[in-house]
Amino acid sequence: MSDLPITPPANATLATRPRHRLTGPTADTTYAVLRQPEPWLVRLMVLLNVLATFWYFSWLLHPERVGNPFLYGLLLLAEFFNVAQALGFWWTMLSDRPRKTPVPAAHYASVDVFVPRYNEPVDIVEPVIAASVELRGADVTVYLLDDGGSPEFAALARKYGAEYIARDEHDGAKAGNINNALAMTDSDYVLVLDCDHVPHPEFLRRTLGYFADEKLAFVQTPQYYANADRNPVAAAAWAQQALFFGCIARGKSRIGAMFCCGTNVVFRRTALDDVGGFPTHSITEDFELSVIMQERGWHTEYVSEVLVQGLGPEDMASYTSQQLRWARGCLSAVGRVLRAKLPIKIKSQYALSSLHFLTGWTVMIYMSLPVIKLLTGEQPVAASTANTFLVHFAPYFMLSIAIVGIAGGGVYKFSAYALSAASFWIHIAATISVVTRRKGRFVVTPKGGAGQWQPATVWPGLVVCGLLLVVGVRGVLLSQDAATLNNVAFAGLHLVVLGTGMSWALRPRALEERSKAELPTGESRWQSTSGRPGEDQSDPLKELVPAP
Known part of the structure; x- marks a missing residue:
């Protein structure tokens, strides 16, 4: 990246309106915080997981356990990958610390709020602009960055006193859109909000104080899906997010390796200028930007208070699009x-996050093994010791699931696990695309469920489910010995998990009816009906959408 500040492109257009200062009374507000597990419980669960892992691997790695050498090698490959990820997860969990006390800002700073928009409709974007102009604690100017170039959105910006920036050339997707605006603005700080993420009025007061550290590049806050109470796909996606933005993000921040997640993040302008803005060659520009910034000696910070409400994917097509882009x-x-020139602990944290998207390969291996056994009789573990497999594997597997549930603060449930497992093919497709150097493109996650039958979005899982069902029934009809029943049980387990994860792609009417039934008349889709994104019963986020 260039070390030079960004210069405005000749084709840029900027609606010229005077900078305005918006202030308001100090809100005496309780902030929702993502739950933190009890430290003693975390340490206990890590200890139990270590013991269970040792118990299982001390049995598995004995030479007499080897059945079919090739299948045994595949099993070891999957298990070693999972153990490496588990070690990183335990390390991150143990690094988690209680949330920091908000730091008052040292001075009244100027902040540019960037809301990039591509093809999202007005009803999605308007609440974000309306809430952004009400941000307190700084000299705020809101910019609607319209890569769609619609007069309707220019009018929307004028309605709320926001600025409007459009581009003639649409290169670099979201990163290019932001870089274009950086070249045309000059405030001390830049807050980036996706156009479906509505900020709390106190967002800046809860984050700007951390910039007292002159080497701090950005402050990241969680992504919370307000529609999780009304939509099961959004609920499962939120549970996955809650796991990351809970103990994982807090632990990464403590280690010094928290990365930018693309929205709900406020940057120091000079840090962005130092690295030449957002990288435009990646579809996860925020992740690579973080690496570049930390290589340049900048620090990062994470505040686990839920200060923004967003909209999660509401159907399988939206979820698949989002996950494929991230993977x-x-x-x-x-x-x-x-290749990054970073301390090993920081580099390791980044690597753990990147390599997580190989998990789908391990799921495929696990699903393939019972199928191969039932069709060919070949198995990774020697037949003479297969009967003791569950004695050693079950504690290892169950404790691995339990620690994830505890780490998720009670939010991460079976539906989130099933949705993740059913997306195994996304990781495989993403890996193949990267290895074959197929050029990816930035695709905005669709906002709102399609309300249509979507088998095409889960067809790999449907094929696997069909295979597991046929092979399982065939196995039971041919033999009822212990080894066969053991593998049929594993095939059945995979069938239940995959079926649960894919179910909403095949039940669009139920999905749509539930979403409509649980949204009170006149209530915004950004308003959570439960009032509990975190641990606090009183949820200030209900006031996020000001009346027009």
Whole structure:
């Protein structure tokens, strides 16, 4: 990246309106915080997981356990990858610390709020602009960065006193859109909000104080899906997010390796100028930007208070699009991470996050093994010791699931696990795309469920489910010995998990009816009906959408 500040392109257009200062009374507000597990419970669960892992691997690695050498090698490959990820997860969990006390800002700073928009409709973008102009604690100017170039959105910006920037050339996707605006603005700080993420009025007061550290590049806050109470796909996606933005993000921040997640993040302008803005060659520009910034000696910070409400994917097509983009972007960044000139602990954290998107390969291996056994009789573990497999594997597996549930603060449930497992093919497709150097493109996650039958979005899982069902029934009809029943049980387990994860792609009417039934008349889709994104019963986020 260039060390030079960004210069405005000749084709840029900027609606000229005077800078305005918006202030308001100090809000006496309780902030929702993502739950933190009890430290003693975390330490206990890590200890139990270590013991269970040792118990299982001390049995598995004995030479007499080897059945079919090739299948045994595949099993070891999957298990070693999972153990490496588990070690990183335990390390991150143990690094988690209680949330920091908000730091008052040292001075009244100027902040540019960037809301990039591509093809999202007015009803999605308007609440974000309306809430952004009400941000307190700084000299705020809101910019609607319209890569769609619609007069309707120019009018929307004028309605709320926001600025409007459009581009004639649409290169670089979201990163290019932001870089274009950076070249035309000059405030001390830049807050980036996706156009479906509505900020709390106190966002800046809760984050700007951390910039007292002159080497701090950005402050990241969580992504919370307000529609999780009304939509099961959004609920499962939120549970996955809650796991990351809970103990994982707090632990990464403590280690010094928290990365930018693209929205709900406020940057120091000079840090962005130092690295030449957002990288435009990646579809996960925020991740690579973080690597570049930390290489340049900048620090990062994470505040686990839920200060913004967003909208999660509401159907399987939206979820698949989102996950495929994240997987391709993070896997394509693996080489960049490994080459990065960073301390080993920071580099390791980035690598763990990037390589997480290889997990789908391990799921495929686990699903393939019972199928191969039932069709060919070949198995990775020797038949003479297969009967003791569950004695050693079950504690290892169950404790691995339990620690994830505890780490998720009670939010991460079976539906989130099933949705993740059913997306195994996304990781495989992303890996193949990266290895074959197929050029990816930035695709905005669709906002709102399609309300249509979507088998095409889960067809790999449907094929696998069909195979597991046929092979399982065939196995039971041919033999009822212990080894066969053991593998049929594993096939059945995979069938239940995959079926649960894919179910909403095949039940669009139920999905749509539930979403409509649980949204009170006149209530915004950004308003959570439960009032509990975190641990606090009183949820200030209900006031996020000001009346027009």
